[in-house]
Amino acid sequence: MSVADYMTQQLVVVSPQMTVSGAVELMKQNQIHRLPVMDGETMVGLITQGIISRALPSQATSLSVYETNYLLTKTTVADIMEKNVQTIPAGAQLEDAIYQMREHKISVLPVMANDRVVGIITNNDILDAFLNISGYGEPGVVSRIRVAHDHTGVIFKVGQVLADHDLSIQTLMVVRENQERVIELHIANDQAADVNQILAEAGFDVV
Incomplete structure (x- = not known):
């Protein structure tokens, strides 16, 4: 940017x-x-x-x-x-x-x-x-993934899991909260439940 x-x-x-x-x-x-x-x-x-x-x-x-x-x-x-x-x-x-x-x-x-x-x-x-970057005003909801121990390839794995289930992300941001990273995903309303369930099943800490 x-x-x-x-x-x-x-x-x-x-x-x-x-x-x-x-x-x-x-x-x-x-x-x-x-x-x-x-x-x-x-x-x-x-x-x-x-x-x-x-x-x-x-x-x-x-x-x-x-x-x-x-x-x-x-x-x-x-x-x-x-x-x-x-x-x-x-x-x-x-x-x-x-x-x-x-x-x-x-x-x-x-x-x-x-x-x-x-x-x-x-x-x-x-x-x-x-x-604009956060996708404010666009229809959808925000799912948050807590990353307690940051490591290479986390975002790639998130994208890969969702792509394997034909699910998409509208916007993605990574923010710091204390010593942790949090990945914020802006996703369509009708996909929210599926996204959260699939990410949780894949081992991600969905907030």
């Missing part, structure tokens, strides 16, 4: 010279919360809803709404943008993006290929990827 598989490719960008009020309006129009800042083909920064909020005067200020709006029309993106932008290669694994976001406490990474921005990936994109 590469970052390129789940990133947003249709980028909405701003120039450093755009006013902050213009950037806010662009975010509203496109229902997004962050914008790469581009100087021609080069990314020079990133502006987000959070950065803009932090740049606004405190609610305790004596400035009126009109004065605040005036400041936004006079302040440019270049004045407040994040210049030290964390990025990730398009070919990186999704897990790398998750780790990098958690490490730097951020929720967005511009995606790079050949020194150019080719997309953007956010924490919402990663959540969507998980739902």
Whole structure:
């Protein structure tokens, strides 16, 4: 699962010279919360809803709404943008993006290929990827096999047992629970009982 598989490719960008009020309006129009800042083909920064909020005067200020709006029309993106932008290669694994976001406490990474921005990936994109990978929303049930002592060929044997009985798997995930591995199988409703019985008879610890 590469970052390129789940990133947003249709980028909405701003120039450093755009006013902050213009950037806010662009975010509203496109229902997004962050914008790469581009100087021609080069990314020079990133502006987000959070950065803009932090740049606004405190609610305790004596400035009126009109004065605040005036400041936004006079302040440019270049004045407040994040210049030290964390990025990730398009070919990186999704897990790398998750780790990098958690490490730097951020929720967005511009995606790079050949020194150019080719997309953007956010924490919402990663959540969507998980739902897609797990088969969420598809009809079916989940069977779980506990693997107390992991060894080579376990998943192959599961597939072989089911194939021998003409049974199929919609999705398969392997997760860690304490010191054990658990294989989660998403299977069709009408095959659930057969799958569980056959796997149990084959010696698997079906949860």
